[in-house]
Structures are given as structure tokens and as C-alpha cells.
Amino acid sequence: MDSSLPQRILLGPGPSVVDPRVYRAMSAPITGHMDPRFLALMKDVRAKLRRVFRADYEVTIPISGTGSAGMEAALVNFLEPGDWVCVLSAGFFAARMADIAHRAGARVHLIETEWGLPTDPERVARELAGKHPKVLAVVHGETSTGVMQPLEPLAQIARDSGALFVVDTVATLGGTPIEVQKLGIDVCYSGSQKCLGCPPGLAPITASERAMEVLRARKTPVQSWYLDLSGVEKYWGSERAYHHTAPISLIYALNEALNLIEEEGLEARWARHARNMAALNAGLAALGLEALAPPEYRMPMLATVRVPAGVDDARVRSRLLDRFNIEIAGGLGPFKGKLWRVGLMGSSSTEANVLLLLAALEMLLAEEGVMSARGAGVAAAQASMTPEAVHA
Amino acid sequence: MDSSLPQRILLGPGPSVVDPRVYRAMSAPITGHMDPRFLALMKDVRAKLRRVFRADYEVTIPISGTGSAGMEAALVNFLEPGDWVCVLSAGFFAARMADIAHRAGARVHLIETEWGLPTDPERVARELAGKHPKVLAVVHGETSTGVMQPLEPLAQIARDSGALFVVDTVATLGGTPIEVQKLGIDVCYSGSQKCLGCPPGLAPITASERAMEVLRARKTPVQSWYLDLSGVEKYWGSERAYHHTAPISLIYALNEALNLIEEEGLEARWARHARNMAALNAGLAALGLEALAPPEYRMPMLATVRVPAGVDDARVRSRLLDRFNIEIAGGLGPFKGKLWRVGLMGSSSTEANVLLLLAALEMLLAEEGVMSARGAGVAAAQASMTPEAVHA
Numbered sequence: 001m002d003s004s005l006p007q008r009i010l011l012g013p014g015p016s017v018v019d020p021r022v023y024r025a026m027s028a029p030i031t032g033h034m035d036p037r038f039l040a041l042m043k044d045v046r047a048k049l050r051r052v053f054r055a056d057y058e059v060t061i062p063i064s065g066t067g068s069a070g071m072e073a074a075l076v077n078f079l080e081p082g083d084w085v086c087v088l089s090a091g092f093f094a095a096r097m098a099d100i101a102h103r104a105g106a107r108v109h110l111i112e113t114e115w116g117l118p119t120d121p122e123r124v125a126r127e128l129a130g131k132h133p134k135v136l137a138v139v140h141g142e143t144s145t146g147v148m149q150p151l152e153p154l155a156q157i158a159r160d161s162g163a164l165f166v167v168d169t170v171a172t173l174g175g176t177p178i179e180v181q182k183l184g185i186d187v188c189y190s191g192s193q194k195c196l197g198c199p200p201g202l203a204p205i206t207a208s209e210r211a212m213e214v215l216r217a218r219k220t221p222v223q224s225w226y227l228d229l230s231g232v233e234k235y236w237g238s239e240r241a242y243h244h245t246a247p248i249s250l251i252y253a254l255n256e257a258l259n260l261i262e263e264e265g266l267e268a269r270w271a272r273h274a275r276n277m278a279a280l281n282a283g284l285a286a287l288g289l290e291a292l293a294p295p296e297y298r299m300p301m302l303a304t305v306r307v308p309a310g311v312d313d314a315r316v317r318s319r320l321l322d323r324f325n326i327e328i329a330g331g332l333g334p335f336k337g338k339l340w341r342v343g344l345m346g347s348s349s350t351e352a353n354v355l356l357l358l359a360a361l362e363m364l365l366a367e368e369g370v371m372s373a374r375g376a377g378v379a380a381a382q383a384s385m386t387p388e389a390v391h392a
Numbered sequence: 393m394d395s396s397l398p399q400r401i402l403l404g405p406g407p408s409v410v411d412p413r414v415y416r417a418m419s420a421p422i423t424g425h426m427d428p429r430f431l432a433l434m435k436d437v438r439a440k441l442r443r444v445f446r447a448d449y450e451v452t453i454p455i456s457g458t459g460s461a462g463m464e465a466a467l468v469n470f471l472e473p474g475d476w477v478c479v480l481s482a483g484f485f486a487a488r489m490a491d492i493a494h495r496a497g498a499r500v501h502l503i504e505t506e507w508g509l510p511t512d513p514e515r516v517a518r519e520l521a522g523k524h525p526k527v528l529a530v531v532h533g534e535t536s537t538g539v540m541q542p543l544e545p546l547a548q549i550a551r552d553s554g555a556l557f558v559v560d561t562v563a564t565l566g567g568t569p570i571e572v573q574k575l576g577i578d579v580c581y582s583g584s585q586k587c588l589g590c591p592p593g594l595a596p597i598t599a600s601e602r603a604m605e606v607l608r609a610r611k612t613p614v615q616s617w618y619l620d621l622s623g624v625e626k627y628w629g630s631e632r633a634y635h636h637t638a639p640i641s642l643i644y645a646l647n648e649a650l651n652l653i654e655e656e657g658l659e660a661r662w663a664r665h666a667r668n669m670a671a672l673n674a675g676l677a678a679l680g681l682e683a684l685a686p687p688e689y690r691m692p693m694l695a696t697v698r699v700p701a702g703v704d705d706a707r708v709r710s711r712l713l714d715r716f717n718i719e720i721a722g723g724l725g726p727f728k729g730k731l732w733r734v735g736l737m738g739s740s741s742t743e744a745n746v747l748l749l750l751a752a753l754e755m756l757l758a759e760e761g762v763m764s765a766r767g768a769g770v771a772a773a774q775a776s777m778t779p780e781a782v783h784a
Contacts (some may be wrong), residue, residue, distance in 0.1 A: 003422060004429075005420050005429060006423065006429060008420050008424060008427065017427065018421065022420070023419040026641065028420060029409075029410065029420055030398070031398065031402075032400060032719045033407065034406055034721075035400065035713070036713075037397060037398060047768065064457055064461070065456055066456055066636045066639060067639070068617070068618055068636040068637075069456070069457065069604070069636070072616065096617070103614070119469045121396055131661075132512045146430070195467070199420075199641040199642075200425065200637040200639050201593055201642055221494070221495050223615045223616070224464065224468075224616050224619075225464055225488070226464045244460040244584070245585060245592045246592065247639070247642065248407065248593075249641075249642075249645075250593055250641075250642070252397075296685075310621070317535060321427070327424045329426075380586075382613045
């Protein structure tokens, strides 16, 4: 089967390219999931996750599911029927948060912002003045729009209103600074397959003691047995109580991906993402492509640009894939057919990928009748890649 | 990291030993999860799963979670608050079914049977006479007891009472005949890491059209967004609608594990499991170990024997692990410290593993003061491994 699968350069919103070391670790023969050697590894992985989250919260574990399972766990553990939750929605994934909260029987107060813009914290402060939602939930990096939401003012609002602050960092963790504990984020979750550089299938999550107290004080059981953090925690914690069987091979992979992060250094990794995205943005602008997100709110791991008028979105993406083995993504929801989403996440964030994508995209745009000066995108990216910039 | 992990011979209740071909397939570079090549693979995997389930149900997919996620999906999609579900409980995992159904707001009618025995279908028929539960749920192979529950009489009872028949085959699928469609099972799920021979992390599930009609006629949304089969089905089905990101590497692994099953032949695989378990049971009896499950209800992939009086359960299992790299499991719940559970699942079901386990266990039992004639267990197993038996 291996030979029939192409080697893709994954420049979409995840999964990202996985380092060969991670694949090697993943294919090590499995032990049992209650094997003392595996239990020791689980402990290691938890310690490394705490360092990536920048939080020493005891409950820090990889949920045995993809990022969306992390989202569901982050909400259903802390919401009971009738509870009031405020969801800041400015894209596809925040809407999913609201859907999940609805299913948990919570009353959802949705503060909606036009896709492509961040939520205005002053508006949130106004709407929540004198109110006490149990949870304030927000997506840090909306991969549907490319917008990164500043967290600090929202953290203050959550504190002031007494809400648990729940933040989705599925796309951002490992690729940009997120100081979970310093900011007072109560619940933060991510996905393994984006800036963490691991295949999909795990959702790291961390929960503050304050959040766990809310969980312990529940009057009703968590609706999901599988995602009930009190059961999951006993399995991953010192009790080692059997809950479910962890996806052992993926834990091996995550462990090695976290090793790579520690070897690179988290700060260096953040800087690499910022640097390569700056080059990509310069190049995309030089190709005449209009960015969706305002410059000061752009994600450093995902660029979003409008598909130029007269260009066939699907055809360009198919050609990128078939001719150059490069995957980028189209738009979601209202941006279907109208947006390209170019990710530089984890191991995908390299100078080489920036140059290749720009060179290939320029060719295909020319074939679509959109002309820029030959090499304009590459030249602009190169200009932002001077050695001084790299070592700044 | 690879070098620090021991090579275990996994003879517990799962995970089982994984074939090197499966590891190789799993470590192929990933494509995007909406890549046309991956979508084609998803379609293949679904077709192969239908053949393993022996059902041509359209909705046949691997849930992106472990077996317990499959259990939760199999219940929460078909139960609404106030619905009545009958759970046949004779062990640890059936009790989990009841827990999940409770959390879904269902009224649970539990028919409890002593651990170590199968549920008596006549009792079920009596208790359900004139009643109409929405779901009748049962565990096919209870790994907490080693008992395999005959399904045919229960299928008839489910039909008669108009209930959806939900069957847990986490431990049994691929290791013993299960004719899902012929029996009229409406919802059947399994786990990737037992007789299917894949690492843990996926829960294959199949649901009849009748079950899907119940899902479509719901008045309330499925409480879990992540496990909502209507969303998952659109992702895996012809709509290819984005739902969550599939655990791509595990799908590669499952695909190859299913290839191995097709190459061996499902019937040959069933026969292999039965044959090797017969040899193991003969050997365990010759060592003087008392089986828990009655002979006619024993699982062909898991033996359960009582820990002899005076023997330290944990010490024997630790020595098996440390000295021989062999994992077996202890008891759950009321059998903690009192039961050994020896699995021969998937690639773990070999004559070599039977002989090695018996030889090693006999040595350790002798060290614990339990003496049998030297080589007695191995001799008994050998006697059941004559070439005639193998080719019978």
C-alpha cells in the first residue's frame, strides 16, 4: 500500500508534514497499555505537554481522539444542562463549539463577529457586564479565516465574570506563544496534527484545578463516558485505573514529536513559524493575492487569501496536488470556492516550502490568466529571508 | 525511544501483537484527510470492514476512537432521554454499556448474570415479554470473564420485542464467526487492537438501515457531536463532508490489517483462533488451573483461569513480563487478584505463543510452589496440535 500513496507536501490547515523520526517512533512494536514501561512513557508525555502548554496543571493529557474530541471534552465536562456559556464566534470552529454546548443542554450566548475579523473584546465586556456565564469559550486561531484572536483582554473578562476560560488552540499550540497558566486559561486543548507535528488522532488538553473543581462539583454525570475527564484522569494519573485503551502507537508518535519540539526549543519554533509566515505573506501579496485577515491579526501558521476573480478554485488546487504534490485548502462555509488557506504548521513550516508554493502557485495563476511579474512572489519571499532576518 | 521499549509478546485481552506489515503501512507519509487518494482508501477500508462484519450495511466505518468510543457511539446515537434500553450484564464491559446509557438519559433495564456465566436467553424472553425496549444491548465476548454469549436466541428476542439489537464485538470480531446481517444485528462495533490485529485507536462500527432510520427520526440531537453517526457518515460517505480529521496513520494500519485478514481468509482465521485456544485450554487444564467459563461458552481468543490458592497474582505476572517479555492480564472488578486472562488474539494467536506461555507459566507456578509434572502443560497442548488437528 505504501507505494500507492503519494508523498504530499502538506500546506493546508492540517495535518502537516510529519518528521521521519516521528514515523519511526510510531512504528515501534507496541507494549500493553498497562505495561509499566508504557505507564512511564505516559508520565513523560504529560510532563512534556505541560511544558508546551506552559501550565503546570495536573490534568494534562492527550485525549484519545482528534481535535474535535478535545473540543467536546473541553466543553461537556464543565457544562451541565441549563448552564450558561458564552461562545465568541467568528468562524467555522467556534460555531462547532456552540453546537457542542447546545447538545450538552447549555444555554448558549453567541457573540458573533463577521468571518475574517477578530472578536472585539470591548463588545464582549459590554455584553457580559453584570453577567456570570459558567464558561467563556473562544478559538485562538480560526483556521476557517486565518484570524488569530488576542487572548489577554478576553482572559481578563473571563476572570471578571467568574467564568472558566476555555480556549481552542488546535491550530496554534506549538506555533505561537500561548502562556496558558500566566493568562489564566482554565481549559486549553489542541490537536496533534498541526503545529505539534504528529499524525492526527490525539487531542492534548490541560485543565486548571479551578476547572477540575467545577467538574467535581457537578450535579449530573458528564454526558460522555468516553470523554469524562474524571475517568480519563484516573487512567492517566497516579491511580492508573483502567478506563479505555490508549492509542499506544500515537502516544509513541506524540512523545517523539514533543522530543523534537524540546530539541528545537519552543521559542525558536514560534520564531520559525512567524518568520516563514512573514515570507509567505510577502510572497502572496506580491502575487497580487488579497489577504482576508487584517495584518495584525494574522495567524503565523495559516495564511488566507481570496481566490482572484475568474480563477477556478478547485482546478488550481487539483493542479497543485497532481502536478506538484502540494496540498492547500479551499474555504469553508461562506468562503467555499472563494478562499485559499495555506498552512505552514510544524514540520511544514520551512523556507523551502514557502519558495516552492509561491513558485508553483504563480505558474498556475498565470495559466488561469492572472499574471504577475515572473518570480515576483518568490522574490518578495526571498527578500524577507535574508540571513539577518533568519537570525534576528 | 524505540530502543528503550521492550518487545512484548502480548497475550492479554488486547492490544495484541501487530504484524510488521501493519507497522510499515502505518508509518507511510500521510496525505491530507480530504486528499482524493485518502478518500479512495477510506472507501476501500469500508468495503473490507463490511466483509469482516458480514453485513452490507451502508454505514460501516471506523470511529476515530478506541473500542469504548465505539460502544458510546453504538448507544448514544439510538437512545434519547427517557428511552428504554435493556442491557444484559454479566461482566465489566456490559456494566459500562449501562453507565453510558444512563448518561444518555435512557431508562436502563439491567438483566444481571453472575460473572463467569452467559445470560440465559429464556430469562431475557420472560422479562421482556410484552415489553418494547428501544435497544437490546449485549457484549458478545466479555473479556472480564472469558465468556462468549450465544447471539442467535437474543437476536430472536430483539426481533420479537421490536428492539434494535446492539452487540459489542470488541474482543471477538475477526476471531470467531459473527454473521451480523444474517443474525439481524442492527448495530455492531469492535476495536482495532484485538482480533483485527491493528494498534488501538479505531472502533469499527456497522449500523443497519433500520438503525439509521431510528437515528434520523430522533427528536433530540445526539448528545455527542464527535460520535454523531449522521455527521461521521457524511464524512466517510459519498458526500465527503468535512467532520473531523480522521486519524490517517491508523486508517493506513487498519487497511493493511484488513488486507492480512483477507489474505488469510476470515474462515481460516476463525479456525486458527479456535485451534490455538483449544491447545491453550488443554495446557492450562494440565497445569491444574481451573477455568472460569463453562467449556461450551469459552471465547476462542481469551482464556480465563483462577489464580491458584497461595499464588501471588501480581508477582507471577510481573515475572512473566520481566523475565519472558510476556504480558497476560489479571482480573477486573470482583476478580481482581483472582483471575488470569490469557489472550490469543489476531497475530498473537500462534502455536508458538501457546507453547511458550505454558512453558513459562509452569516454571513460575513451580516457583510459587504449585507443581505439575514437568512439561505437563506443553505436552497437553502438543497433543492437541497434531497435524491432523491443524488440518481438520
